[in-house]
Amino acid sequence: MSSDLTPDVSALAINVTIPEALRWTDIRRGEEFLLTTLNVRLLPDGHLAAKAYGRPTGGGRGAYVSFRVPDKPELTNLVAEAANRAGELWGAHRGLG
Template sequence: MPNGSGTPPEVSALAINVAVPEELQWTDTRRDVEYRLQTLNIRLLPDGSLAAKAYGRPVAGGRGGYTSFRVPESPKLTTLISRAADEAGRMWSGHAGL
């Protein structure tokens, strides 16, 4: 859709946050703190591919910093990422405006 000047608006980023189902959650350690990874941030890159980072909370409780973790290679996580991107596209295409 034109932005008033006849050219499409420049979209610099598309990103979604996705809850990781409990059975797919995992732990990782950063600075001697173990985290339970519960959320994925998935970005659509300009070339159409996807990138994902994981976020979570310290296993011992308390508040951990907003630190990203690599998403491990896993067919189930790859499927979750792909299905989430498809669902986000469906939701975006059906938006109701402001």
């Protein structure tokens, strides 16, 4: 592929389910949320960034609000392992179906 046809990929992001044993709660706008999903992005410099999302513990849909991922080795490992697995899956793609 010539350089002027090289795709400009503007975002690489994956969603990762947080295993039950690693889930936590946090409060935003006076409402408690159970965090169940991570959104992991690959930054232009090669580092990873992650935000957590979940649902209000009191029920309902609640707002789509992001939370900081705590600095815990188990969560850091989950993010890294998920990124590695996503790379394997992307690398093994079979084209458009």
